[in-house]
Amino acid sequence: MSIKGINSWLWILGILYSLMALNTLTGFTYAEQDIIFGLVLCVSAGIYFFGLRESIEKPQRRAAHLLIGTIFSSLLGLFKFLILLGSLLSGYLEQDFHFSVDSFNLSVIIGSVITLVIHLRIRKQFT
């Protein structure tokens, strides 16, 4: 991936995850209010933004932020998916479903699929 591509993705994902964090912190739309998970999303956004603070002369360092940021974001999606799975199983066993679209923060799961694809691309640069 070119340095231009790396920079673009750092910007896009940084902004995207900041918005997700804001949405989760406030419970604005399609997400339940969850302060701690919102802060975790801030950390994810932080990984991308700190990448942009790295010297332009050292593209590997910027790429490192994209590499780790994308895997971290993917893990957050996996986390939400497991939580959803756990809730569904509990609901099935107790025959009592308290299920809402907001509870599993759809944007995080969709975001994780996108970041996983980017991760697999940037990973090639390091192996």
Next chain:
Amino acid sequence: MKEKNKKKAEQSETKIDVGTIALLGNPNVGKTSVFNLLTGMKQYVANWPGVTVEKRVGKMEKENMAFKVVDLPGTYTLGANSLDEKITRDYLIEEAPEIVVVIADAVNLERSLYLLFQVLEMRGDVILAINSIDEAKKENIFIDPEELQQHLGIPVFLMSAYTGEGVEDFIKGIFKYNIGSSHVHHMFSKELENKITELSSIFRNKEELKDYDSRWLSIKVLEGDEDICKLTGINLKRNFSSEISQLRYEHIKYILKESYKKPGKEKWGMNMATDHVFTHKYLGLAIFFSFMYLVFEITFTFGEPFALMIEEGLGAFGTFIDGLINIEWLANVLSEGIVGGVGAVLVFVPNIFILFLIMGILEESGYLPRAAFVVDKAMYTLKLSGRSFMSLLLGFGCNVTSIMSTRSISEPQERIVTAIVSPFISCSARLPVYIMIAGVFFGARAGIVIFSIYLFSIFITAVSSIFINKLLFKGKPAPMIMELPRYRTPKISSLIQYTWNRGKHFLKKAGSIILIASIVIWFLSYFPVPGNIAESFAAKIGHFLEPIFAPIGFTWEMVTSLIFGVAAKEVIVSTLSTLTLSAQTGVSAAAELMKSGLTQFGALAFLMFVLLYVPCLPTLIVLKNETGKWRYLLLSIVYSFSLAYVVALIISLAGRLFV
């Protein structure tokens, strides 16, 4: 089957005991993995240094020969600066194993050879096994074993305990080795050699030193090794340690010149890139805490349905037993005492296993040592080092292991402080209590409450270490010198083994101490008036101590459970289940407590008390053994109880103020 076993036993009896093999090496070079390969055992292995805190023994057999195999703690030198270095050195001197296998890291061969040279100075019959050859190949490192063998004068094997490459040749090599065939020395400068000869001639004539290699004693005296100077009674004015060390490294460089080729410029690969972010000045800590949150949230939420399944199964089993037995007290002891008591703890097995599985992934991947590196700066202000953090991290599994692992901390003061504060790290035994109480009182927020308790446990550990350091010592910690291991993809088999090894400890406790405690608690709650728990012995004990806890608002059931919880923290759950008759009513003990008027603040005060109050009995015993003094044990009991009481009281008072 019997025939087969008999035959096997006979075969085992006829094996010739050849002697002992000691496995030695730097921390995290894979000694325990090699040990497991040789012996077929399944000892705890992790991708971080300091895992082996005491020697482990196994047996290796082939055809008609058998070796005893001893896995020694990892060490960089054979000085005696830390307890594990001392364990290793004392073992080599006192037990004199027939063969010493030095396990070296293929990627960091130079440092591994430094230890090898010290072993060669001490004794003969040494084999060099260069592990992680798969990693070396990935990094385009070339190693010529024949060349190395020629220079070192000892057998050299290339292998990978991870992939199994070269293991068979290594095992064959051990069995083929001719014991007593070699003792190689490398030479120092002329000046040093003269001094070594001079001192050696003195030591050879001393009867009390006849069990030691006189050349090794001489080198140690020249290095100014305190123990050896004391032993020999010779204390030189000048210390030659830096010259000796320099000469060893020069010799190693000379040997490696032809036999070890590493690509010149280090590639900015996955390891460096990952480290760049994970150990980032600002992001490092934030990432660590994020991981911690995710781990505990998953442990609670994802484990819930599995816990429900076990709960339903045990409930049905209890009812079945109840209907099967006509004798009332027997049916009661089986269904409520044993199934209810032990079952109340077993329900949390899925949560414990999930926690260990995720911790296993973090350990195996090599992330946890990075966490230690990140918090090292913060730890230094607490007068502890990142090495202490590694010990404390083990405490999330079990405080006993955590205290035992403090042996690898070289500073005695830091070691004692770490051992005393270790029980504040929330061990897995407390998790069932948290899940039971938080699940009912905090509903959907239970995961966050549990995560907060874990964070609080880290905070209290930090504050306590400052306090105890000030109270007992005024020393500064030694800076952490710990090489970060390489990242690697965790193997499924290793993860299963890791999770099982740690989780089975919990199951063993359920079948032993918790079972006994459940029967005792049932007895105390059933008699003297069967069926009337309010008149039982347990109620009397609880009521007797209730006034002490009245300011916090704990009920007598909670007080009694805390007393029995000193045996093992999980017993709190089984005691509460028995005393609140929750097994009879089919609801959680916590729900019964809620009915009795306990508020969210009261529940939180109880959880904090469970976190902080007196450590369990096995932890107390290990604490006394490791610190060696009763006063440290007493300090731990008094300090933890007082702290628990004060924190619970503050929460309870806050509750009364706000609710």
